[in-house]
Amino acid sequence: MFGIYCHIPYCASKCRYCSFYSKGGSGDVPQGYVDALIREIWRFEPCGSVSLRPDTLYFGGGTPSLLTPAQVCEIIDAAGCEQTAEITLEANPDTVTYEKLCAYKNAGVNRLSFGVQTANDDSLKRIGRSHDAKTARAALEAAQKAGFDNISGDVMLALPYYTSAELDATLDLLSICTHISAYILKIEPNSIFGKKPPDGLPSDDEAADFYLEAVDKLAARGYAQYEISNFAQKRRESRHNLIYWNVHDYLGIGAAAHSCMGGKRFSTPENAARFIEKPVEYVQQGVADAADYIMLKLRLTSGLSLPALKQKYGVSFTARQFTFIEQLVKNEMATFDGETLALTPRGLIVQNSVLMELL
Numbered sequence: 114m115f116g117i118y119c120h121i122p123y124c125a126s127k128c129r130y131c132s133f134y135s136k137g138g139s140g141d142v143p144q145g146y147v148d149a150l151i152r153e154i155w156r157f158e159p160c161g162s163v164s165l166r167p168d169t170l171y172f173g174g175g176t177p178s179l180l181t182p183a184q185v186c187e188i189i190d191a192a193g194c195e196q197t198a199e200i201t202l203e204a205n206p207d208t209v210t211y212e213k214l215c216a217y218k219n220a221g222v223n224r225l226s227f228g229v230q231t232a233n234d235d236s237l238k239r240i241g242r243s244h245d246a247k248t249a250r251a252a253l254e255a256a257q258k259a260g261f262d263n264i265s266g267d268v269m270l271a272l273p274y275y276t277s278a279e280l281d282a283t284l285d286l287l288s289i290c291t292h293i294s295a296y297i298l299k300i301e302p303n304s305i306f307g308k309k310p311p312d313g314l315p316s317d318d319e320a321a322d323f324y325l326e327a328v329d330k331l332a333a334r335g336y337a338q339y340e341i342s343n344f345a346q347k348r349r350e351s352r353h354n355l356i357y358w359n360v361h362d363y364l365g366i367g368a369a370a371h372s373c374m375g376g377k378r379f380s381t382p383e384n385a386a387r388f389i390e391k392p393v394e395y396v397q398q399g400v401a402d403a404a405d406y407i408m409l410k411l412r413l414t415s416g417l418s419l420p421a422l423k424q425k426y427g428v429s430f431t432a433r434q435f436t437f438i439e440q441l442v443k444n445e446m447a448t449f450d451g452e453t454l455a456l457t458p459r460g461l462i463v464q465n466s467v468l469m470e471l472l
């Protein structure tokens with residue numbers, strides 16, 4: 114499996130919680146940026162005798178739905194995807210129309226990921242989203258009418274003054290989605306909230322309870338959890354994101370994009386103007402080693418296979434690590450069948466502490 118990620122660092126406005134690299138106040142994506150993305154794809158095209166032929170192509174942001182359908186078409190053509198490729202585009206509800214979505218579909222996009230976040234208009238305003246719930250509903254319905262049958266919705270949990278009723282209303286709003294990503298609000302230092310946190314934030318314990326409540330409610334609605342923050346109907350898991358978690362190769366192009374190729378990790382500078390100007394440097398950021406593999410596999414509910422870890426990296430757990438695993442199982446934070454260690458939702462929510470102890 115091989116994937117290409119295209120970073121589109123432009124947004125109409127900057128949401129208060131967001132620390133992703135993107136330029137607020139953008140109404141569109143400069144054609145120079147699109148040309149530069151294609152330049153980078155061509156740069157990698159002759160990788161020896163192997164053509165790239167990605168199995169997945171992911172337009173992430175920023176706000177990829179600021180791309181025109183013609184720009185999306187140009188990039189998809191340049192990427193030369195496999196015929197069965199999953200091609201995802203992240204969309205902000207207030208940047209799409211039925212006509213635009215039909216044109217994305219004709220260009221080859223077959224999966225949409227909408228940033229809905231919540232169904233509560235006061236919450237949406239508080240976190241600085243530029244759309245309301247009605248606009249989100251209209252965008253989801255337009256996507257369905259345009260023929261998309263693989264639609265994901267992003268949800269944010271434990272927002273200021275959050276309630277179970279807000280969670281229920283949000284899941285109702287997303288009922289046509291085949292996939293849901295649910296993230297607990299994180300106050301990022303490098304965001305507007307990082308400088309001035311909002312009032313009404315739930316405590317860490319309350320946030321954990323909202324997460325566990327979301328896991329249960331999503332399961333009851335037919336979305337199986339397959340990763341810490343990701344839930345899908347049958348065979349609707351994100352094939353692209355599974356490439357990250359299964360430590361397969363992916364090429365990240367654009368400004369501030371990350372790649373993992375041949376077991377090495379790379380990133381490009383956070384500078385869209387420089388990216389447009391000339392070919393960028395892919396700076397190595399270390400290697401995908403055994404610790405990386407353990408960390409990523411333990412994000413997945415399918416878990417970490419110890420025989421696979423031994424085969425791939427020659428690493429086996431020590432007696433001390435097995436004792437810790439026993440404790441996790443006793444506390445219902447993990448399951449272990451002698452070969453595969455998998456965290457339960459109670460373990461997933463404290464994955465960082467589990468990893469610190471395990472590694």
Ligand SMILES: C[S@@+](CC[C@H](N)C(=O)[O-])C[C@H]1O[C@@H](n2cnc3c(N)ncnc32)[C@H](O)[C@@H]1O
Nearest residue numbers: 130131174175176203205228267296297298299
């Ligand atoms: C790459 S981001 C942006 C996608 C798209 N631009 C949008 O906002 O709709 C993907 C998702 O990450 C989540 N996210 C971003 N920052 C977050 C934060 N600080 N805490 C929790 N979730 C966050 C949001 O749900 C967001 O939709």
Ligand code: SF4
Nearest residue numbers: 124127128131174175
């Ligand atoms: S959350 Fe999405 S729309 Fe909001 S600033 Fe970040 S990338 Fe842009």
